[in-house]
Amino acid sequence: MLIIFVRTLILYGIVIVIMRLMGKRQIGQLQPFELVVAIMISDLAAVPMQNTGIPLINGIIPIVTLLIAQVTMSLIAIKSTKARSIICGSPSILIRNGEIDQHMLTKEMYTINDLLEQLRSKNIPNIADVEFAILETNGQLSVIPKSQKRPVTPEDLSIATKYEGIPLDLIIDGEINKKNLCKARLDESWLIRELNKLSVKSPREVFFASLDSSGNIFCQRKNDNHKEEAT
Amino acid sequence: MHTLKIAASIAVLLVLIITAGIYTNHALLSSSKKLEAHIIKIEEASKSEKWASAKEQLDMANALWDNTEGAWSVLIDHIEIDNIKELFVRTEKYIETQNQSMTLAETAALKQCISNIPKKENFNIKNIF
DSSP states (O other), X not given: OHXXXXXXXXXXXXXXHHHHHXXXXXXXXXXXXXHHHHHHHHHHHHHHHHOTTSOTHHHHHHHHHHHHHHHHHHHHHHHOHHHHHHHTOOOEEEEETTEEOHHHHHHTTOOHHHHXXXXXXXXXXXXXXEEEEEEOTTSOEEEEEOTTTSOOOTTTTTOOOOOXXXXXXXXXXXXXXXXXXXXXTOOHHHHHHHHHHTTOOOGGGEEEEEEOTXXXXXXXXXXXXXXXXXX | OHHHHHHXXXXXXXXXXXXXXXXXXXXXXXXXHHHHHHHHHHHHHHHTTOHHHHXXXXXXXXXXXXXXXXXXXXXXXXXXXXXXXXXXXHHHHHHHTTOHHHHXXXXXXXXXXXXXXXXXXXXXXXXXX
16 A cells, blocks of 8 residues: 555656646647647556556656657747647637638537637627637637727727736745845835734735735735735 | 757657666666576476475575566566566475476476566567557
8 A cells, every 4th residue: 555655656746747847838728739648648657556566667758758759849849830830730710800711610620509609708799799719729719809899998098007017926825025025126124014004013924915016015914804905 | 048958858868768778678688598597507407306406506596586676676567576486486396396397397487487578678569569
């Protein structure tokens, strides 16, 4: 029993490392060849986990081999657009200039019901509101609504807006993120002063605190649903 | 530059795997030949009914097997290891009881088992398919 336990942990660690080495896209939206690799890795890891008669190396070598093959394919796809179109395929336009491309729907084996379902999931219940619908190589449908049907932007109303950057995490689970404090050109004494204004005595009491590009602090204490915001 | 580093790392990994593969095949062949040499001597001693000599050769083969078993366990299915161990135990008993026909049968099976291991791990079309 302990043997299986240890083998599982070893293979689990190796699979985590391999999946990280394959890159962030592996964890997010998958291309077809990436999906194949992910499925194969999980099967290859599962067999020696359960069967102690199989040497661990018989699971590790195939997984490493898949890493080599996967990274090589990815490098080839990066360097060559022709290879990329062969390996990943090309996006297909299902709705072009407001008109459904029936030939492309048939070619992609995508029914009109699938199309309507995807549009509804993108909050577009009316197909007449769509200018372009593109089926991406990872199977996701990208939708460009007609200009009159898209959400209004401040630019449409000639409204000037301030710059909005990424909020910086300052405290996570009581730990101060010094790197982000440095990025914001602030220091710990400033942070403590700001927390004191919110009746928080110490960063250790804080579950999460962030600073947005307007200088507003969001702070939530641990084991407490009391949320503070300060400007 | 980054892609070059990745390509170089992949190339190094590939070379390591190929080198390790060639080395393990060579190591398996070498250790199986040594074991087979002892088993042949056991066979010859059994045929001439020199049971003390057969026992001595078996003890040497067992000692060599004890050293080899650890490395082989990492590379081949454990069921093969168990089979070989079983054959060693049976051979030992047949030598103790001075049963010539059974000793020869078991040593033949042991030789076959051991010689099969490097053949199964050999890089050839038959093993790939």
